[in-house]
């Protein structure tokens with residue numbers, strides 16, 4: 735009788751551990767790219783961002799001469815790479831891309847707000863949103879002060 739109770743307990747624990755293992759594994763293995771919804775999610779986020787930018791009077795002027803198809807493609811690649819997805823960013827350095835603009839903190843904040851709105855519109859989980867924003871933060875200085883990072887070759 736005692737043996738049977740013990741066996742049930744061991745089997746019960748095994749089941750609990752198995753379920754715990756199943757519950758933990760996917761989130762432990764998922765990349766940020768997966769949590770953003772993979773290619774479909776990242777593409778939707780960038781498309782939502784373009785929509786937000788189109789209605790942003792503070793920022794839209796910067797994009798007057800921009801080839802929007804290229805911007806869209808490069809941004810999708812960049813967000814894919816930075817979130818550990820299977821892409822390689824093939825665009826310009828952040829310094830070169832932003833070298834003809836004089837951006838200030840309020841421009842940067844406005845773009846970040848648009849990106850958050852774009853992710854909200856796509857039902858991106860808040861934790862994944864914060865993780866993506868944290869990976870973009872290190873680019874802040876290069877975007878804001880491109881001249882510090884440009885090589886002579888970039889300038890001509």
Ligand code: HEM
Pocket residue numbers: 793796797799800801804805808809812824825826827831832837841842843845870871873874877
């Ligand atoms: C961490 C923040 C930012 C990231 C990751 C980022 C990313 C990018 C990328 C990937 C490109 C395309 C580069 C290429 O064509 O090779 C680009 C271009 C551009 N970005 Fe940003 N950007 C950021 C901040 C900003 C801000 C704050 C503005 C303000 C309006 C801005 C305005 C632009 C414009 C206008 C272009 C197109 C430039 C052109 O026409 O050649 N970006 N950015």
